[in-house]
Amino acid sequence: MDELFGAPITNIAAVLTVPFGLAVVFLLYIRMRHPILVRMAIRNVVRRPGQSLLIISGLMLATAINSSAFTVGDSVTYSIKNSAAASLRSVDEILVVDEDSNFWEGRALPDGF
Numbered sequence: 001m002d003e004l005f006g007a008p009i010t011n012i013a014a015v016l017t018v019p020f021g022l023a024v025v026f027l028l029y030i031r032m033r034h035p036i037l038v039r040m041a042i043r044n045v046v047r048r049p050g051q052s053l054l055i056i057s058g059l060m061l062a063t064a065i066n067s068s069a070f071t072v073g074d075s076v077t078y079s080i081k082n083s084a085a086a087s088l089r090s091v092d093e094i095l096v097v098d099e100d101s102n103f104w105e106g107r108a109l110p111d112g113f
Contacts, residue, residue, distance in 0.1 A: 004070070097109060097110065
Protein backbone atom coordinates (compact mmCIF):
# COMPACT_ATOMS: atom_id res chain seq x y z
CA MET A 1 0.00 0.00 0.00
CA ASP A 2 1.75 3.11 -1.25
CA GLU A 3 -1.11 5.57 -0.98
CA LEU A 4 -3.84 6.47 1.47
CA PHE A 5 -6.71 8.48 0.00
CA GLY A 6 -4.45 9.37 -2.93
CA ALA A 7 -1.60 10.76 -0.81
CA PRO A 8 1.75 8.96 -0.55
CA ILE A 9 2.33 7.27 2.81
CA THR A 10 5.77 8.89 3.19
CA ASN A 11 4.24 12.36 2.92
CA ILE A 12 1.54 11.50 5.43
CA ALA A 13 4.14 10.14 7.88
CA ALA A 14 6.28 13.26 7.48
CA VAL A 15 3.32 15.57 8.09
CA LEU A 16 2.07 13.58 11.11
CA THR A 17 5.52 13.63 12.71
CA VAL A 18 5.09 17.31 13.61
CA PRO A 19 1.82 16.95 15.62
CA PHE A 20 3.20 13.83 17.29
CA GLY A 21 6.33 15.71 18.33
CA LEU A 22 4.23 18.61 19.62
CA ALA A 23 2.08 16.21 21.66
CA VAL A 24 5.16 14.60 23.21
CA VAL A 25 6.66 17.99 24.07
CA PHE A 26 3.33 19.07 25.60
CA LEU A 27 3.12 15.90 27.72
CA LEU A 28 6.70 16.35 28.89
CA TYR A 29 5.87 19.94 29.80
CA ILE A 30 2.89 18.77 31.86
CA ARG A 31 5.06 16.15 33.55
CA MET A 32 7.68 18.72 34.47
CA ARG A 33 5.27 21.49 35.44
CA HIS A 34 2.59 19.42 37.24
CA PRO A 35 4.07 16.13 38.48
CA ILE A 36 1.01 15.51 40.67
CA LEU A 37 -1.09 14.86 37.52
CA VAL A 38 1.29 12.12 36.42
CA ARG A 39 1.21 10.50 39.87
CA MET A 40 -2.61 10.64 39.88
CA ALA A 41 -2.79 9.01 36.44
CA ILE A 42 -0.45 6.18 37.39
CA ARG A 43 -2.26 5.68 40.71
CA ASN A 44 -5.59 5.50 38.86
CA VAL A 45 -4.28 2.72 36.59
CA VAL A 46 -3.14 0.72 39.62
CA ARG A 47 -6.36 1.28 41.59
CA ARG A 48 -8.73 0.44 38.75
CA PRO A 49 -7.12 -2.32 36.67
CA GLY A 50 -10.46 -3.46 35.23
CA GLN A 51 -11.31 -0.04 33.88
CA SER A 52 -7.79 0.36 32.50
CA LEU A 53 -8.04 -3.02 30.81
CA LEU A 54 -11.37 -2.07 29.23
CA ILE A 55 -9.94 1.21 27.92
CA ILE A 56 -6.89 -0.52 26.44
CA SER A 57 -9.09 -3.25 24.92
CA GLY A 58 -11.37 -0.63 23.38
CA LEU A 59 -8.44 1.21 21.84
CA MET A 60 -7.06 -2.05 20.44
CA LEU A 61 -10.45 -2.97 19.00
CA ALA A 62 -10.87 0.45 17.38
CA THR A 63 -7.40 0.16 15.84
CA ALA A 64 -8.18 -3.31 14.51
CA ILE A 65 -11.47 -2.14 12.98
CA ASN A 66 -9.79 0.81 11.24
CA SER A 67 -6.96 -1.38 9.95
CA SER A 68 -9.32 -4.03 8.62
CA ALA A 69 -11.49 -1.39 6.95
CA PHE A 70 -8.48 0.01 5.08
CA THR A 71 -7.34 -3.51 4.15
CA VAL A 72 -10.75 -4.50 2.80
CA GLY A 73 -11.00 -1.21 0.88
CA ASP A 74 -7.62 -1.78 -0.76
CA SER A 75 -8.51 -5.38 -1.62
CA VAL A 76 -11.83 -4.39 -3.20
CA THR A 77 -10.17 -1.58 -5.17
CA TYR A 78 -7.52 -3.96 -6.48
CA SER A 79 -10.13 -6.58 -7.41
CA ILE A 80 -12.27 -4.07 -9.31
CA LYS A 81 -9.27 -2.64 -11.20
CA ASN A 82 -7.98 -6.12 -11.98
CA SER A 83 -11.34 -7.39 -13.27
CA ALA A 84 -11.84 -4.24 -15.36
CA ALA A 85 -8.40 -4.63 -16.93
CA ALA A 86 -8.99 -8.34 -17.54
CA SER A 87 -12.33 -7.67 -19.23
CA LEU A 88 -10.66 -5.36 -21.76
CA ARG A 89 -8.28 -8.12 -22.86
CA SER A 90 -6.25 -6.81 -25.78
CA VAL A 91 -8.38 -3.80 -26.67
CA ASP A 92 -6.41 -0.59 -26.32
CA GLU A 93 -8.56 1.86 -28.25
CA ILE A 94 -11.71 1.77 -30.30
CA LEU A 95 -11.99 4.29 -33.12
CA VAL A 96 -15.40 5.30 -34.38
CA VAL A 97 -16.03 7.56 -37.37
CA ASP A 98 -18.78 10.11 -36.85
CA GLU A 99 -20.32 10.19 -40.32
CA ASP A 100 -22.49 13.20 -39.45
CA SER A 101 -19.52 15.39 -38.51
CA ASN A 102 -18.82 18.55 -40.51
CA PHE A 103 -15.24 17.37 -40.96
CA TRP A 104 -16.28 14.79 -43.59
CA GLU A 105 -18.14 17.23 -45.86
CA GLY A 106 -16.75 16.86 -49.34
CA ARG A 107 -14.38 14.08 -48.30
CA ALA A 108 -14.54 10.32 -48.66
CA LEU A 109 -14.98 8.28 -45.52
CA PRO A 110 -11.93 6.07 -44.81
CA ASP A 111 -12.29 2.33 -45.30
CA GLY A 112 -10.16 1.52 -42.27
CA PHE A 113 -7.50 2.76 -39.95
